[in-house]
Amino acid sequence: MCGIVGIIGAGDVSIPIYYALYALQHRGQESAGITTFDGKTLFKHKGPGLVAEVFDEDILHELKGFSGLGHVRYPTTGEKIAENIQPFTFRFMGRFCAIAHNGNLTNTEKLREEFEKRGQIFSTTTDTEVIGNVIADELRKSGRMEDAVLACMKRLEGSYSVVFLSEDKVYAFRDPLGIRPLCIGKTKDGYIVCSESVAVDALNGTLIRDVRPGELVCISKKGLESVQIAESSGHAHCVFEYIYFARADSVIDGRLVYDVRRKIGQALYLEAPVKADLVSPVPDSGIAHATGYSESSGIPYREGLIKNRYMGRTFIMPTQEDRENAVRIKLNPVKGHIKDKSIVIVDDSIVRGTTSKRIINILKDAGAEEVHMRVGSPPIKAPCYLGVDMPTREELIASGKSNEEVKEGIDATSLHHVSVESLIDAIGMPADDLCLGCLTGVYPLWIKGEKACPRYTDFIKGSYQTNIKEFDE
Template sequence: MGGTSVLNKLNDECGVFGVFDRDDHDVAFLSYIALYALQHRGQESCGIAVNDDGVITAHKDVGLVPDVFNKDVLAKLGKGQMAVGHVRYSTMGNASRSNAQPLYIRHIKGPMVLAHNGALVNARELREELEMGGAIFHSTNDSEVIAYMITKERLQCGSIEEAVERAMKHLRGAYSLVIMSPTKLIAARDPNGFRPLCMGTLDNSTIFASESCALDSLGAKFVRDIEPGEIVVVDKEEERSIKTHCGHKCNMCVFEYVYIARPDSVIEGSSVHEARQRAGAYLALQHPVQADVVIGVPDSGLDAALGFAKQSGIPYGVGFIKNRYVGRTFIQPTQVQRENAVRIKLNALEATVRGKRVVLIDDSIVRGTTSARIVDLLKEAGATEVHMRISSPPFRNPCYFGVDVDSRDKLLACRMSEEEMARHIGVDSLGFLSVEDVQKIAGIPGSEFCVGCFTGNYPIDVPGEMPKDKFEQKISKKQK
């Protein structure tokens, strides 16, 4: 994923949305509200495509939802009967308008719109195969590879859903898709179920979304999660399910529960808010400490801090005030400005931490620079001790399925022991959640989450490590 947040945290994911309207709703406005709810999953670019009796109108650009869409833009999109929306962090492909989604493909069998959350592990091979067959790519993202694979199959079969089913035989990796043809809305999820995708209803209309919080924002009713490998097809007559690729156990990315998803979402029947509290409770049992107050780093560290406080009996406190008007794509031109940017985003609350032994809860440590700055803020505010607890295991491996866990040489845990990391960050002690416990936080018996970024053991074969920026440079040279 491209782009660096002001806190240099992991970039999230992408968020997808689709609606098939049977009640004369304003589908462009519904998409706008839903994308607002999914904004946490992608803050680089966004887009909406509206289908009005087979005529598709789309708008997308770099920026947050309220920056890209206003009343006039939504009016130009029209009401229509179907719509697809997307918010993006770049898993593959840089942050540019050409890489924004949803993708709009025109071909001899008719137009198609596609929104994708995830990342393919065989995107490079498929792209080269398609290029050798004459395909011309307009972006550097792997979502266009998926769109072309579906289009290629569409020329050989009778329906768009059959094309999706056939294309899925060639796709390896993570993909939650919402696809729109002139007459149908389709949702599809990879056979491992790496990324979430759910289905709901609003009156008589059908909705697909990455997370249930988007349904809540519309007043829609949650129906169920799309099964791993399932294709759901919606048209004027009916809704039907294709389960040719179903049968594999769900390998949901456990980091959805740790950091990515919104706390008010429910994924695979498990509350994200409760999962994070369980993570904090497990941390308290695994890494007990004598302290005066427990605080969390906003936002994903807050629920885990509550869980730690409840389990340990140490009082919970509000340790930071977050400036919510600073976007995660805030640009810092110089190194000095980058290092000071954390002060713009977070300010330690002196009344909570002065003279106190503080337990600081965060969701992860990637390169360690942000953690060190946050610890400095606490000490400057008067904390006498800072004991850091992380609600995930150490990152030791890259993620190939959509989370921006970079190459091993950039990961602090690959270069230092936990004791060295503690000294580097400047904390009195440091403790991570164990791999065993992180797999239990969702409370789903028999679950087999993907924890490859922690262990190096992935649910499917992954390619040899190639830094993302080098792959993008290779693509860019080809396009010149």
Template sequence: MCGIVGIVDAGGVSIQLYYALYALQHRGQESAGISTFDGTNLHKFKGNGLVADVFSPSVLSDLHGTAGIGHVRYPTTGANLPENIQPLNFQFKEHFISLAHNGNLVNTCEIRAEYEQAGQIFTTTTDTEVIAKILMDEIGRSGCVEDAVRICMRRLLGSYSVVMMFDGIIYAFRDPLGIKPFCIGKTENGYMVASESVAVDALSAKFLRDVKPGELIRIDSEGIRCTQVAVAGKRAHCIFEYIYFARADAIIDGVLVYDVRRQIGHKLFEEDPVRADSVCSVPDSGTAYAIGYAEGSGIPFVESLMKNRYMGRTFIMPTQKEREKAVRIKLNPIPAHLKNKSVVLVDDSIVRGTTSKRIIEMMREAGAREVHMRIGSPAIKAPCYLGVDMPTREELIASDKIEDEVRHSITATTLHHISLDALVEAIGFEREDLCTGCLTGCYPLPIDGEQARPCKVDFLDSTFQSRLGSFEA
């Protein structure tokens, strides 16, 4: 699930892009990149590592221009190779193009094979380059970027929020089901798009609204234009954004993530109450859930695991071995808060179960008498094909185990996952407007070998209609 941002601002964009990516760092820790355009030349810099490690003041000062895009990468399709770091940059018929993508296509192999059969070559292993090939092919034919985006959206199957800079004009579009988040903000001297509203907040910009599913946004020095390219019979917002991936202070499709997680904590207590001395979270992803559980139960919230704030997110580390080694460095139990105590331990999800087991072992070693684990998502039963690097069914602890077997495996005193109905109610959308593939094994798009409940997508009139300054909900 990566993080993307695009900005057009008369005051210059390199520092703004840097801070926006810093705010989106939780969405990807493998690499970061920025491309800017100064009216004549494309400037770019990218590298492996965190945003603060990749960019220095001298690097940022060389990224001239009033338009630019940025990306932080979390790999799903494509290996950890230097050529896969985004944005991808091209020179095409005297035009300067830069492209970044958040999501995962499920028909990458088919489209790539088609282009290779026609003699095209690829320099990366990412699905982002597939998107770029389609766009450049169609721009070469028609000369119209907007029409190329329309044709591209007809061909893509999967999740995508895309930002493209074409000679200093920013184009942004979102898949018709709205699987990946995307929003619009107003900066001091222009406009921006970003994966989450927290990037808008970081620039003291004004959050305007989400990019609508199937919508195309065009931003240049004159302002912003929006048009609806496609309309689907339903939406399929990624449920895992609300469970884990988005920052708690983000507004995703009109919903404050923190409020969802706190409400889930209330429902966890209502569904399976337990007597305990304290409520503790696995920080930071479990904190809002734990606060809600404490509010609902009346059991005091007590920090019993202290997080090393300089550690990243272990879920998105590339290997299981790295995740396991990171647990003890990342979390330290507080014996004075655990000795002889019965504790409700609240976390967002259990994936493989190895991290949960290690945390519970650490708490018992620190003196906890009982550890009642409460989870803010239903059991994860199936892999994700649409942008979250979920493991195979064989690696998912709940894919072939009932809840009590999972409890025994992670050594918890008791275990309860929130029900899917309660989770959906806490988010506030209709169930059919959420992608629940990882929880149910039924996906909103056709995927080979999997159950699916796809819907019809209608592509609208090709006339690009300007709606300058129009931000109706």
């Protein structure tokens, strides 16, 4: 998964991009990059690590320019090498360009081969360079960005939310199914396009709306323009953004994530009521669900586990024993809350089950009498091909196992996952507009060896939306 941002400002945009990346840091902690353009040349800085580690004040000061892109990465494709860190920059026909994207293409190899047959070489192993080539290839012919994005939508398969800098303009587009999020905001003196609305908030800006699936948006000194390039029979918004990935305070495709999670929490009680002394989240991802559970059940919300705020990527665990103990250092049980109590513990999802099992045993060691596990997602049964890093079916604890088997596997007193129906209700969109691939095994587009219920896409070309007012809410 990745976080992307593109900004047009009146003055230098490196500091605003830096703040936006801070707000999107949860979408990728492996590397970060910023590229800016100052009217003459491109500046850039990228590196492995957190935003706070990659940038300092001197570096930001040297990234001059009123247009720019930023990126944080959690790798889905491409090896862990320096060249792969986004934004990817290039010169083309005398113009400085840069591109950053979130998502995963399913036909990269085929596209790569096509270009190589023409003599094209690739200096990275990322989807991003492939997308850059598709765009450049079309720009060379017509010179129009609408045509280039049309070409993308015709040739790229998979999920992609893209920000593209062409000197003083920033373009943004989203695949016709709208799988990954992308939204538009107005700042004091310009515009921002970004993965989640919290980045708009970080700049004290106003969320205008989401980029529509299949839409191309352009922000520049002139303002905001848009054109609809493709339209699909249905969308396929990733439900995992709501369940786990996005920040609780983001608004994605019109829904406040916290609200969705809280409603899931309420459903969890109604679907499988239990008597208990307290309901406690697995922090932080289970907090919103747990408040919902507490509301509908009336069972008091009280933290049974306190999260250590300082555990990062560099925590040292030389031995196996250390690795097992690490969960305990990260999540410390509050014995005074737990001893001799019956506890409902709520988490967003269960993937491999190892962490859940450890947590439940920590609670039991601390004296809990009963530990009822409640989970904010339906069982994960299949992998994701569209940009979320999930293990194979073999490693997924719920794949091919009954609820009873999983319950025993994690040592819980009882176990309940929210139903797909309640999840859809909590999101409040038609099922046909959601991707539920990893939960149902049915994907919104053809993937080799998997079942699919693919959406049908029409390539229209709406005229330029020159009336900028329309955007100002």
